[in-house]
Amino acid sequence: MEIDYRNKHVLAPMVRVGTLPFRLLAAEYGADITYGEEIIDHKILKCERRVNDVLGTIDILEKGTDCVVFRTCAEERSRVVFQMGTSDAVRALRAAQTVCMDVAAVDINMGCPKSFSISGGMGAALLTKPDLIHDILTTLKRNLDTPVTCKIRLLKSPQDTVELARRIEKTGVSALAVHGRKVADRPRDPAKWSEIADVVAAVSIPVIANGDIFEYEDFERIKVATGASSVMVARGALWNSSIFSPKGKLPWEDVKREYVRKSILWDNDVKSTKHTLKEMIMHYSCLELPEGKAVIKSETLADLAQYYGEDKYYEHINKSRAPSGGSG
Structure with a gap:
């Protein structure tokens, strides 16, 4: 096609x-x-x-x-x-x-x-x-x-x-x-x-x-x-x-959170997710501030979910996968 x-x-x-x-x-x-x-x-x-x-x-x-x-x-x-x-x-x-x-x-x-x-x-x-x-x-x-x-x-x-x-x-x-x-x-x-x-x-x-x-x-x-x-x-x-979006840009915070949710949903490699978040942060802010430090310290998608207030979403997604043997 x-x-x-x-x-x-x-x-x-x-x-x-x-x-x-x-x-x-x-x-x-x-x-x-x-x-x-x-x-x-x-x-x-x-x-x-x-x-x-x-x-x-x-x-x-x-x-x-x-x-x-x-x-x-x-x-x-x-x-x-x-x-x-x-x-x-x-x-x-x-x-x-x-x-x-x-x-x-x-x-x-x-x-x-x-x-x-x-x-x-x-x-x-x-x-x-x-x-x-x-x-x-x-x-x-x-x-x-x-x-x-x-x-x-x-x-x-x-x-x-x-x-x-x-x-x-x-x-x-x-x-x-x-x-x-x-x-x-x-x-x-x-x-x-x-x-x-x-x-x-x-x-x-x-x-x-x-x-x-x-x-x-x-x-x-x-x-x-x-x-x-x-x-x-x-x-x-x-x-x-x-x-x-033809309607204009959404707030930067919302976009980052949605990116974290999609990374959880598709079980993205945590290093890749962190790299992208750091690039987003460095444009508007800096990695020395609390958000940058939290992203750098995060070792898993669960850590990122917690920082961005998406821990319930993370739990929900992982529960829904559990019968099939978890995410691989």
Whole structure:
């Protein structure tokens, strides 16, 4: 089933943040498409797919362990995009085949500037290898029924970016996300919306514009400025995922509490939940204050539930799972 990439508000892929509870939170507030965090192909190849009857999820687990690498559920099947880091077409295909039946699309990360990506020839390292990009995308397109997309950053010149975008379009991908920053740019550097507009003008596939979306009104502003089909938001959604709500943002406290509830409901890894909460807290406050300290000290989801006043909810959820042998 093909996703329609036009007029969509999209949750960007964010490492250690874009897990199931956070994706469902964003969707509840109005996100149309939600990207998971980037997962490296090597990691997926060491995994197996398992149906989790207790949670009602599909879990991609490291073989022989209960370590969840990717978790999804029927509720998000039509909008979740699995984002992969790769530098090899055959490996990318084998990894994609593990997850493709449970997701709406597979996306190749070509923009991550972090050293763990670039050192493996993945992420932004691909931007200078158009032949390899072509190889990876055409291999996936030929062999998967699932839609394939990719996400890039701006290259040294607008002409270079346009040339790469045209080359990507020829592979038959369903959409192209463009982050309006170059690899060397910092998050505080303004996103270059005009260079995204150059890409939009040069290709006919849907372009998803990404960069500097902090309020609901920014979705329309970047669309007008770039002509892009859809808009993707990262930090704005991390800080308050109700940015997707046309009614306006909800109080930050409510959003954090709802995130904790969803983490409990989907038995999210406590380290991942703590990481996301810390990122939320650091934007509006600081980790030295009581809330930050309480999150850092928490060792279990039960600890977090207690701090955020959700202990009754935690007990209720765990009781409802008890007959099936508890959460695994």
